[in-house]
Amino acid sequence: MAASERQAVDLARASRQRVEVLPLRTETRQVFVNADGTLTSETSALPERVRRGADWADVDTTLRFSADGTVRPVATPLNLSFSGGGTSPLATIGEGARSVVTTWPTTLPKPVLDGNTATYASGCPVST
Template identity: 50%
Template sequence: MVTAAVSALSLSLAPAVPAAADANPGSVIDVSAGQPALTPAPKQQTQEPEPTGSLRPADDGELTAAQQTALTSAQKQAATTGEPVRVDALTTETATTTANPSGTLTYDSSLLPVRVRKDHRWVPVDATLQRNADGTFSPKAAAEPLTFSGGGTSPLATMARDKASLAPCPGPRRCPPRAPPAPA
């Protein structure tokens, strides 16, 4: 323990040695020699850039007259109220268009249907099965009409669009019997 204290003491008492100075000041090789001159940064633009992809031209040839009228009406309502307005005429199962108070439009889309038309209005997709009057089952709100068998000899599942249906239960066996109706 005494030796450690003595060696620490001797280190702290050692005279300071100055750093070695460069004998030839300015002899460092210039690393920028032979390099091209730097290009100054471009001057800042004084005008705001035009927005891209957020504005729909007033005369969009892809819209029907009814859609164009609905869009114009929604844009006016949004500007007047200061609140965003959904353009129902441009709503689909997978996309919505909203007119913003600033005059821009917001287009939201989904890869899969998130709403379906039911009784002339949009409702959220709902895969909850419900019993139909004929004993079959169907989702409450589906993008494609789909019916599941309630039992018996009917096909296991049927899609009404394009008359596509899955094969009925195979062989001589019947589908399981229909469940009794739920108590009222």
């Protein structure tokens, strides 16, 4: 990885391997300088990585209990949470100040987590 396109060109030519231009990385795109100086853009239709502060993390929909008791995926592009049980909203999804909340008419038990699925004893499976 290189901090600039110029640095990536120099590194790619010296190493004879392609080098990623890190400032051009997005959730759906990576740009590389090839050993011959040409550029290659790899773009996906869906996000493959998300920002975590100054770093990037691969999208990971594995569900975990958070410190506040809610259930959240490890790394997804949108803020997503599920009820950890009780009367909290069944699901909340949002970005920034905007969100959508789904409620459940009764008290929910603590879910059992299995990968990207949370199953509530009432028979309400939720998957990311």
